[in-house]
Amino acid sequence: MEDPGTLTSRTRDALTAAQLYYLQDLTMEAIASELHTSRSSVSRLLSHARETGLVDIRVHSPFDIPRQLEDDIARLFGIVAHVVPVPDQTGDADRLERVAVSAARILGTFFDSNMSMGIAWGSTMSAISRHLVPKATQNSTIVQLNGAANPRTTGILYASEILERYGSAYGAHVQQFPVPAFFDDPETKAALWRERSIARLVAMQRELDIAVFGLGSPFAGVPSHVYIGGYLDAADFASLSESGVVGDVATVFYREDGSEDGVALNARSSGPGISVLRGIARRVCVVAGISKIPSLKGALAAGVVTDLIVDSATARRLVDETLAERAPAS
Amino acid sequence: MEDPGTLTSRTRDALTAAQLYYLQDLTMEAIASELHTSRSSVSRLLSHARETGLVDIRVHSPFDIPRQLEDDIARLFGIVAHVVPVPDQTGDADRLERVAVSAARILGTFFDSNMSMGIAWGSTMSAISRHLVPKATQNSTIVQLNGAANPRTTGILYASEILERYGSAYGAHVQQFPVPAFFDDPETKAALWRERSIARLVAMQRELDIAVFGLGSPFAGVPSHVYIGGYLDAADFASLSESGVVGDVATVFYREDGSEDGVALNARSSGPGISVLRGIARRVCVVAGISKIPSLKGALAAGVVTDLIVDSATARRLVDETLAERAPAS
DNA sequence: AAGTCGGTTGCACAAACGTGCAAAGGAATG
């Protein structure tokens, strides 16, 4: 795909160009003449430098201006929040896109050599995967958190495409999880979990340094991938509704208060249990759009989130609603 | 100087603007409408954000492309080098300017809360001071390394201006060193060094975490500040020339082999001795222009440098000459 | 109230930049 010789010389140029442009504020014209090429090539070199993570731009607020919403969330839920500013009237698609761009950057700062990261799939994870900033790591692994096959399609292409993008962005090994999202019979799951190949993977999931996931919200305006991809049938939906489920993390369902006891579907789900998730040091949850608020509240109540990346409108709504609930009359 | 109220709101806007611009690649036009202001204001907000260090851009080469010259220098001298790319035909003034810009950035990554940094003065230190990227630190101090008064002027304005810029960039306390650069009588120096106020400062110099300095080169094409500012008379110059001096660090002179024994002027200099310098963990030397090569070689031989920031032409020349000297015939 | 001064705003223009496109390599294949 990439000729290493060309790559090196190209990258070397990109590196100098980036130094001259970002560190010394030269114009591209000036850089072009130093590099004996055209200005447009320099423009392209710089894009290349940005895309491949040669240039690392970060914006950090000085201590004296803590970000209001992030602070509120930290206080209310005891987690670290990254609020992505998005204008309120933005459509859900754009909103997700912009949160995904930021999430992708932030993930780059979380992940490093000798680490393993578990990832779910779904529209959020997919959106992020398209914006990951490459970063060279050694001895690192990306592990799929839950199966993706379903009665209609294998779903494997979809899930493995996401997985693959994470893997190649970080130069990490990838571990697919070749099982259905939901089993028809819980016994099959139990049996499969005893298979050494699968058991190995499940064991890896318990050793992860980071988990990254979006949230599913079954009954909200914008249904998530799981709920429209043919993974669940009418009976399943009825059962979810009956149990009072408000959302899912990696195809594990929970109620608004964070509980999951008695949710029948979870016994058949390939996702890691909520208790397994809670054993992972850093659990990054990415959420865009207020339609996911109920699901988000449930996830927070369940304690599966340590780091939340969310758009400003949703963050504000979350804080407002929570404050209102906790102090019913003022 | 700055109204805190305005500052906060302005900085808050700058912060969002920077997020939207650098982290989400929106155009300034788009940001302007989100912030309900004009596009040009956004442009200015972003400048503000960059100047005040809200945005932090760094360029780092991937492992597989080590930078040739930096590696060579590391191998030859056992120090960390930062080579600033500058086209070869650049004039000395521009060269210094560009090295200074990079040096200023790099210093920002070295210095932090609870640290103390010693700084010399001179054209290099002055150039750097004009490009420092602000960074909030607590409980940190900037200490002047050597006196600046001379028979003609107090020199204090010049030196304290530099000192002040470092201090305010990092929000650090500044410690002036109110003594002449050179004493007429070594006895006066000794006496003054016994004064508690001065002794306190000299003691602080021994506790520094970082020292930053340029190099003086007395007999090269472009003489440094010390040599034209009226600090030295004809007899002094003669004495330096006789002793075989090739340069100075913070008004402490040395020979090409790094030795300083018997250099009469050093007994009268207010600068910290070479042995004091060597007691500081990180000694950052900033050099621009090949005319400083002899002086640079001496400083390296003297072992006063742990981190070198230098332009590419000078770095190349340094490496070439050193290789030639060490392997006289091949 | 008129005046003055430092600082901010938007406009307008020029400079700098991104990108579609056609042409030019350049490697593999027939």
Added chain:
DNA sequence: CATTCCTTTGCACGTTTGTGCAACCGACTT
């Protein structure tokens, strides 16, 4: 050697961005 296919290059154009300038704003003085 011709052909094909893919990548890279520079040009040209439209877009995006920086900045001098005049107008404006608020605060404080006379």
